[in-house]
Structures are given as structure tokens and as C-alpha cells.
Amino acid sequence: MQLNPHVSVDCVIFGFDGMNLKVLLIDRNMGLPPKLQKAPKSLKLPGSMVYDDEDIDTAAVRVLKELTGLENIYLQQFHVFGSPDRLKNKADLKWLQSTTKMKINRVVTIAYYSLIKLHKSLPCEGKVLWNDVLNLPNLAFDHKEIIQKGLDVLRRELHNEPIAFELLPKKFTIRQLHILYEIILDTNLDSRNFRKSINKWGYLVALNEKEKNVAHKPAQYFKFDKRIYHQKQQEYID
Amino acid sequence: MQLNPHVSVDCVIFGFDGMNLKVLLIDRNMGLPPKLQKAPKSLKLPGSMVYDDEDIDTAAVRVLKELTGLENIYLQQFHVFGSPDRLKNKADLKWLQSTTKMKINRVVTIAYYSLIKLHKSLPCEGKVLWNDVLNLPNLAFDHKEIIQKGLDVLRRELHNEPIAFELLPKKFTIRQLHILYEIILDTNLDSRNFRKSINKWGYLVALNEKEKNVAHKPAQYFKFDKRIYHQKQQEYID
DNA sequence: TCAAAAGTGTTTATCTTACACCCATGG
DNA sequence: CCATGGGTGTAAGATAAACACTTTTGA
Numbered sequence: 001m002q003l004n005p006h007v008s009v010d011c012v013i014f015g016f017d018g019m020n021l022k023v024l025l026i027d028r029n030m031g032l033p034p035k036l037q038k039a040p041k042s043l044k045l046p047g048s049m050v051y052d053d054e055d056i057d058t059a060a061v062r063v064l065k066e067l068t069g070l071e072n073i074y075l076q077q078f079h080v081f082g083s084p085d086r087l088k089n090k091a092d093l094k095w096l097q098s099t100t101k102m103k104i105n106r107v108v109t110i111a112y113y114s115l116i117k118l119h120k121s122l123p124c125e126g127k128v129l130w131n132d133v134l135n136l137p138n139l140a141f142d143h144k145e146i147i148q149k150g151l152d153v154l155r156r157e158l159h160n161e162p163i164a165f166e167l168l169p170k171k172f173t174i175r176q177l178h179i180l181y182e183i184i185l186d187t188n189l190d191s192r193n194f195r196k197s198i199n200k201w202g203y204l205v206a207l208n209e210k211e212k213n214v215a216h217k218p219a220q221y222f223k224f225d226k227r228i229y230h231q232k233q234q235e236y237i238d
Numbered sequence: 239m240q241l242n243p244h245v246s247v248d249c250v251i252f253g254f255d256g257m258n259l260k261v262l263l264i265d266r267n268m269g270l271p272p273k274l275q276k277a278p279k280s281l282k283l284p285g286s287m288v289y290d291d292e293d294i295d296t297a298a299v300r301v302l303k304e305l306t307g308l309e310n311i312y313l314q315q316f317h318v319f320g321s322p323d324r325l326k327n328k329a330d331l332k333w334l335q336s337t338t339k340m341k342i343n344r345v346v347t348i349a350y351y352s353l354i355k356l357h358k359s360l361p362c363e364g365k366v367l368w369n370d371v372l373n374l375p376n377l378a379f380d381h382k383e384i385i386q387k388g389l390d391v392l393r394r395e396l397h398n399e400p401i402a403f404e405l406l407p408k409k410f411t412i413r414q415l416h417i418l419y420e421i422i423l424d425t426n427l428d429s430r431n432f433r434k435s436i437n438k439w440g441y442l443v444a445l446n447e448k449e450k451n452v453a454h455k456p457a458q459y460f461k462f463d464k465r466i467y468h469q470k471q472q473e474y475i476d
Numbered sequence: 477t478c479a480a481a482a483g484t485g486t487t488t489a490t491c492t493t494a495c496a497c498c499c500a501t502g503g
Numbered sequence: 504c505c506a507t508g509g510g511t512g513t514a515a516g517a518t519a520a521a522c523a524c525t526t527t528t529g530a
Contacts, residue, residue, distance in 0.1 A: 217527035
């Protein structure tokens, strides 16, 4: 009886390309000499063992920082996956042991979800795969299940927290927001009613700027005003 | 660098005595010879290390079973507490090492909350302390913080899941339910409107039984009908 | 002038909230 | 007969849902 599994964090990093909700996957073959690469891709979520004396939240922040160069991005712990047979796939176990150089029997992983604004300029561009969340390939470990649960949580939280803006550029049109909501919630929303609810929120403010070079009436840009949001939250509590 | 903290589960077990929301605490002095007992009580949440080859949910179920004799009770993972300085209190660390007989530097704990029906006949009665959640004494480790977070989650989930009934006897009056809601949500609810919302739920059914020997108009007993509840959930999805 | 998306109001049904009195029972 | 909680209805305001047309732009 040894009673101490290893503990890791895994990050489900969501991104939105304007059309679809994406999740960031990394390929374990990447960086290996070509002859060692497996024929099929070997995809997984970004993650890491939690270091000694490192808080678990800090470990998740570190994973994101190392991968994307970004700090201060939205990150939430959402579930622990600790089934003893998470490592039942021999290839997964072998990879873990060879990359960590440790004898590992069991890993309990703490899953985080994260929301980032997609840019071509992210330092990870080209080194990672942004895969459609609705059409996932086979993944290592139980990572498919982790993504599914993360998506469920994202869907629920969308009603409670102003998180959609984490996935959009700083300035965005109502249409972009509308599409994002429809995709995350997998439903159709009436656009007049959608605009009405935005007005009721009160924390989206119109910028002095419109779309340019579009073959239709140009749309107003908006931004999310954190100050107004927090102010209204406070009023609600009182 | 060893990279493997120990992993435990801790259970925040809520109970309702008709007046207040309680949480189950155990005393680490219990069972020790009197001369070894610390002068102040040494209270903590029930918990356990996760055994090798044991799923974490299973570990939480085991803790509950061992303590209360009950199975099939409501249990939900809600947060991981993994700060490296959870064991900064020397007395806590010493206790851990002496009860587990292991050299332990760090414990990452997965917190569950659980809802049970209080009975005088629970096998743990007398061996544990049911403490008011709103007036907690000092507790070992970060257990006070864990309970606080558990209460927050309970409050939120009360709106989403039919969990109040897990805290009440199988048959209960509207008044009991009403008081429970007021206590969990820490607010006053209008009783006519409260009854109206119950009618709208549709899954509370009146039994052919009323209170007896009460010095007022006897109240109707109700039960929670799981079948109707699931049926309505299903209709909602379609 | 056409295609494409932007933007705008009204009506109806539903839900929420506030509010006051009589009833049944045991002591 | 009194104290205690049980149980009931209504009106006003807020919210949610359905629904169609005009505007601005680039091609």
C-alpha cells in the first residue's frame, strides 16, 4: 500500500474562431525524430505534473503560460478525474513514464477549463492543433471525457458569469457574440430578443467604431465593461 | 523533486435538524486515552486517504459508509484543495503522520458534499458532533474553508437540483421544506408564493396522512416523487 | 440593383411579487 | 377561547417569446 498517486493538472483550453468552438490539443509526436512518431496522431490535452511546493492553480497557470505565453487568462478548476484505470492504455502509460522519467502507477488529474482569444500571433500557433469540440478524434487517457465535462460546465457557466467575452476580441460585434452563444448553447436565439437582453445587462458599451469594408450595413463595435459589470453585481447584492 | 503528494477525500456532510443546517465534525481526540487528549477539542471533517486502485468517488462513499452505515446517499465532488501549505499547522501534520504511519509532506484533498437525513439511530450518533454551519469552531487544516465553499455550492445547487429532499425525512410538511430553504438560502420566502412554486414543480405529491397531536391545524405530508421529476426533466429536454 | 447582414417595436403569455384572512387543532 | 401554524387568491409589474420590415454597404 503506497497511497500516493501522482497529481497532475490538465487544461481544456477553449477558443472561438468566429465560426466554431475549438479546443487546443497537443501532439505527443511533436518534437520526436520522425522515425519514432506513431503513424496515427497521438493527441492529448496540455497538462503537467504538479510540482512540489506548487499550488495546483499555479500549476495550471504555468501550463498555460508555457504554452501560449499568456498570463491573466480565464482559468477555472472544474473536476477531478482519478479513476485507477485512467492509465489502462499501455501506450499512454509508456509515454508518461518516458517523458517524466518516473515510475508511475496512477495519476489523479485536476481539470481546468480556460478561455482565450484566438490570434494568429499566439506563440503556440503551428505547434498545436485547434480542434472542433464537436468532432473530437481519439485522445490519450480519458481526455475526451474531460473535454466533454468541460464543455458541460462552460455551457452552465455561460448563464452565470460574463465569460463569453474571454473568447472574443476586445472589440466585437453583436453578431459575433450572438453566434458564439448559439454555438456554445447549441441552440438558435432570436436576434431581436438577444439584443434586448444585452441592453438589460447594461455592461456592453458601444465604441465609436464600426466595421469597415463589409458588403452590408457595417456593425457597431462593442466592448465588455468590467467596471459596470462589477458595479451592477454589487448593487444586486445590496 | 518527487512530484507525488498524497491524495485524500474529505466529506462535508450536511444535515438538517428542523431548525438549523448542521455539518458533521469528528474529534481527533476521540478514542485516545484521556491523558493524550488535547485540552481544546480537535475537530475536523471526516475523510480518508484514497487507497491504491480505489476510485476517488469510491473513497468518498467508503468514508460515508464507515461513518454512518449508509449507502446510496447524495454525494458530489465539488472542489480540490491542494495548497502546499495546507499542512502548515505542526499539530495537524503530526497527527496525520501518526495516524497514517507514513511520512507525509503534502496532501491534496478532493472535497465532497453530502446530504443526509438526520436520525437519532445513525450509528455515528454520539461519536460525532453535528455543528451549526453558521457558527464553526476552529478546525484542523483548511477544513473551515472547505465547509464554506461546500455551503456556497449547496446554495447554488439548490436552484438546479432537487436536493432539499435529501435532507428531509421521506414524508415531510411544506413548512419543513420552507424552513430548510430559508436557512440554506439565508433569506425569507413568502409562504403563499413558496407553495405556488411547489405546485409548479409538480413532483411533490401529497400523502394520505396529516400531522397528529399538534396544537394547530395539522399539516399535510408530502413526498418527493423521483419518477415524476425525471419524467419532467425528460420532457424539458425534448 | 442585388445580396447580406444591421438594426429596430409590439403584442401576448408567463412568471414574480406583494399582500390578509379564515381554518383546524390542542391546551 | 386562545395560541399556533395551515392553507388559500388576486392584482400589478416584470420578463420571455414570437414575429417582419427598413437600412446601409460593397460588389
